Amino acid sequence: MADETATQATARMWEQDMRIDRRKRTAAALTNLISREIAPFLGDEERAREYAARAIYGIIMDQGLFVLTEQDRIDLGLPPRDDKGWTADEIRAYEAHLSMLMTRPLPHLVMPNEKPAQR
Numbered sequence: 001m002a003d004e005t006a007t008q009a010t011a012r013m014w015e016q017d018m019r020i021d022r023r024k025r026t027a028a029a030l031t032n033l034i035s036r037e038i039a040p041f042l043g044d045e046e047r048a049r050e051y052a053a054r055a056i057y058g059i060i061m062d063q064g065l066f067v068l069t070e071q072d073r074i075d076l077g078l079p080p081r082d083d084k085g086w087t088a089d090e091i092r093a094y095e096a097h098l099s100m101l102m103t104r105p106l107p108h109l110v111m112p113n114e115k116p117a118q119r
Helices: 006-016 022-042 046-063 070-076 088-103
Strands: none
Touching: 022 046
């Protein structure tokens, strides 16, 4: 494969995985959005803006940040989220967890001046 051209290598890669890399597309879009918003604070130096954009993109990719929009959720058939970002199922699961925590017996606490119970 040493004499394989770049076009052949790309074709071979696409044969292995035809999926679009949504994570890179989302990271690039978020980087662009954030970069435009912070550009006035970076001054006129192009190098500073480029450095900031690369740093933002790197953080997004390293941390695995991915944004799933409401339209994406609808397209995937996922349940809608409320104004605080929770689905009804998530709220029920969280409330059940909180109820379990509130109703479980408390562990026996030994006070500083209390002698341990004899068995």
